[in-house]
Amino acid sequence: MSDELTVERAAVRRLAGKDAAAWDLAGVIPRQILRELGAAGVLCAELPKEYGGLGAGSLASGEFTAYVGSVCSSLRSVLTSHGMAAWTIQRLGTREQRAALLPELVGGRLAAVAFSESDAGSDLSAIRTELRFVDDTVIIDGSKSWITAAAYADLVIVFGKVGDNAAAVVVPTDAPGVEVEKIAHPLGCRAAGHAHVRLADVRLPIANVLGGTGLSLSLLATTALAYGRMSVGWGCVGILRGCLAAVTDHARTRVQFGKPLAEHQLVSRLVAELYIAEQIATRACQHASQCWESGSPEVVIATVLAKHVSATQAMHGAASAMQVMASAGASDGHVVARAYRDAKLMEIIEGSSEICQLELAKHAIATAEATRRAAQ
Template identity: 40%
Template sequence: MIRLRGNQGLKGALAERLSHFVNAHVRFDADNWDRNRIYPISIIRQLGTEGLLCPFLPEQFGGEGAGMLQVGEVFEELGKWCSSTRSLLTVHGMVATVIHRFGTVQQKSTWLPSLSNGSLTAAFALSEKGAGSDIKAIETIAVDHGDYVVLNGSKSWVTFGQWADIFLVFVKIGGELAAMLIDRCTPGLKVKPAIEMLGLRASGTTEIEFNACMVSKANLLGKVGTGISLIAMTALDFGRYSIAWGCVGMGQSCLQESLDYAENRVQFGMPIQSNQLVKKMISEMVVESKAARALCEKVAESREDKLPDAIVQTWEAKYLASKMSRKASGYAVQIHGAAGCVGGSLVERHFRDAKIMELIEGTNEMHEILIADQALARRRTNG
């Protein structure tokens, strides 16, 4: 039984704004953004105006003080129609989350209101060509020069890097890992052209280079040595939570599109919904999307209660939901046949986007290792 208490699902003003925004600005434009690999800055600004960029932040920083279930359902709704928009809120929220948790008073007052209202957009820069799951292998170096550091290196797979105003960048200072907030306009910082991706084509994923970038130590987030153990892990935990809910939305969308198509597509004199194999695919989509949502709801409760195993539950939810969305999108394309393989088809876009979900914020294989290790550890502890 899910006990929501003060963490009730979307309702009232926030739900109304979300529904209006999605229908007016996302649902019917997402395919064009995907096809042209663009994302309008005006939409980002409007997301902020509507209070949808950082609803989890306290009101003093421009947020809604929304509970974890409400936050999850925002990602769920956006996942139904545009995973690129959902990915913007994910990386933007990852940065805002760690600034709120680890930032100084000055950093919070400087950055959070602007991140909340959309006047600034943030991106998360951790991965490098030689450092993906192996975070400690990063080679971007910041050399200490007293009141500032000088950065050299590069970052890969920076979601929304094409349009971000600030980057949360992970570097090594004196051999220890640290996190820094770096303005896009910093001399020596170069944003490369967007990478052509299988999915999330409107997400502006890119590479950035640092060539002798001078950055004030006032932009250091937290302490040197806590960049991975606290800051990166906290950000990635938020990212997994948002992706899990976005995948739930994708699964629901694939199911609805399949139901509509199966009812109206006639072959051999009858709708294909009467075909037993089509029914099999639909039944699996129904049950597995419900299971993924139920696990996400449970995680929302655990996160709201700040339970110690909430992090592991988030890994589990992201793992299950990403597998579900990939399977559901595959079934949806199969049910649609050729109509599901052409550009402009929502299920075709979900099919491409869903594969990315199994890779980002920790591959499914890394999830399997961690989930199994946790189960084995509990077994040893409990006997």
């Protein structure tokens, strides 16, 4: 494991290590802790140093994300949303917008990213949030669903339609017309601050629009989701590592029928399955991060693959972990109980498993076709 970001790991351990179960049960992370971690640059570690970030590479940041995910998937979800917002501003914002907004995000202001709507989940082309421009003002009307970290956020990056095109607007959550409604009792990542965000006649300066109004929605989505998928993939590695730590300890020490669980072959098969899941997910994420760092043209598909593989392995591995822990892991708040619930959501967000499979199949067919043509 990379030993970079060790100070930041220590900060996460100090602030989250013993409280993750309590946060899960309460459905909330104390805002002060999020602000402290944000101000330590921990929630967007890849942001360049010129903006006050840690300037971490994708691999180091990925390992750090996995560490956070092994401690608390709710915190990791907040980190993913905040990091995705920072990445989106970095990619789409003008020099002035980057200079104004990014230091705020490393100064402890929290941000989220809002695409989804009640009728636009997998199919983002169905987005109905409308952006209108009058003189130097953008007017926003719409409603966003299931926005991770929105309950904590000071800013939400809202994606909306501008005629046939699209744009992304930085919306302060205290702007008149913005209403944030926290979702009660989500299945998993219960303290991640999921919320619906309603925007009624929200009027903001045009300077809040990132990178112009004539962009295609698919370009905007691909930009933001690339970071989100990488981060979720590494978060799933963390889920598996959290399970592995708990399960190996339990299997060694829990005695049934006169010997440790680990010496019962059917149990050790489950431990092996969990270990294999962690290794597969790690390799897929490492490959994607290497593509990211080297600027490989394969980065987009490698990231889809990493997210899909890691999410499915996390679900599979968490189920194996629960089976080994049995009643010892069956209490709400236990690291393996949380993993079992949190992992399922990872198969739904940032492009569900089915949407990832469609993209992977399309890529496989296009690659095979290109190979055939090249051989002719």
